[in-house]
Amino acid sequence: MGLFTIGACCEELSRECFSVARFTNAEWVWVRRLQGAATEEGRARRILLVGASCFFVALHPMNHQSNPASVPHSLSERLVRDHLEITARGDLEAVTANVTSDYFNRRCADEPTDTRGRGPEALKATIRWLHRAFTEMRFEFHEVLVQGDRAVARVTLHARQHGPFVVHDSPDGRVTDAFPSNGRSFAVRQTHWFKIADGAIAEHDAVRDDLSMAKQLGWIPPKPMFILRMLLTRRRERRRVNVADQT
Incomplete structure (x- = not known):
């Protein structure tokens, strides 16, 4: 599997992560920067950044908070x-x-x-x-x-x-x-x-x-x-x- 094929898969995964994530306004600015590069030169760099963004989404505390009024x-x-x-x-x-x-x-x-x-x-x-x-x-x-x-x-x-x-x-x-x-x-x-x-x-x-x-x-x-x-x-x-x- 080529480097850019892997990158495309990572990008697709990141879009799924972003679709369900909850960020503050400042954090959304950082996320949009990750999605901004579109040239071949910037694409290899995006592979690493996308992986990091998925890791950030998974660990972000806002996405693990439960409703305080919810019942187990x-x-x-x-x-x-x-x-x-x-x-x-x-x-x-x-x-x-x-x-x-x-x-x-x-x-x-x-x-x-x-x-x-x-x-x-x-x-x-x-x-x-x-x-x-x-x-x-x-x-x-x-x-x-x-x-x-x-x-x-x-x-x-x-x-x-x-x-x-x-x-x-x-x-x-x-x-x-x-x-x-x-x-x-x-x-x-x-x-x-x-x-x-x-x-x-x-x-x-x-x-x-x-x-x-x-x-x-x-x-x-x-x-x-x-x-x-x-x-x-x-x-x-x-x-x-x-x-x-x-x-």
Whole structure:
């Protein structure tokens, strides 16, 4: 391999280094000088200078500083696993240590109104709502990935329906649907997304296979008797919510 071929490779490497490096204004002046020579006479000299610049980029302290507010990957993964396991167990006492004071669940639009606030109490309300419908809840973890202040968990949720699953898909939290229990179990894939801040979960979102859950639980395709049970359950749940709102 010729000298200038090696030089071209080094120059390409240096461009990659410069593209991700963070320099002060004064340091950028020095870097631009390294990139300035273009004649054959200056090229051999650039080979050595480029190698030195790559070494400088690798060791520059600004490129090794971590965000002081960032959370170690191991802690972030532990928070994610704890969050879902707390939900599955229904462990309300463990909620406060797992989420921030302004925690928010982006999947709360079809849940009761007390789940739509912020902080630990909103998560507790979500847990109570889920456990009223499901028991034997368990998250099977397939993968947890962490990138900066974001984390994602790919899981399978296992559970059995033992009570009505009540949907509040309205701005005022009104009961819009209610699915009575058939006593069946289900297992569905889900992906949960999290934002981490100050050593706790600050935000949650999810992509869920609710269609598969509905099929496994016998909600769809709906049979005439099940439709009648749904209507009666919805009327009963609306009365229950109205009484609760009045007290």
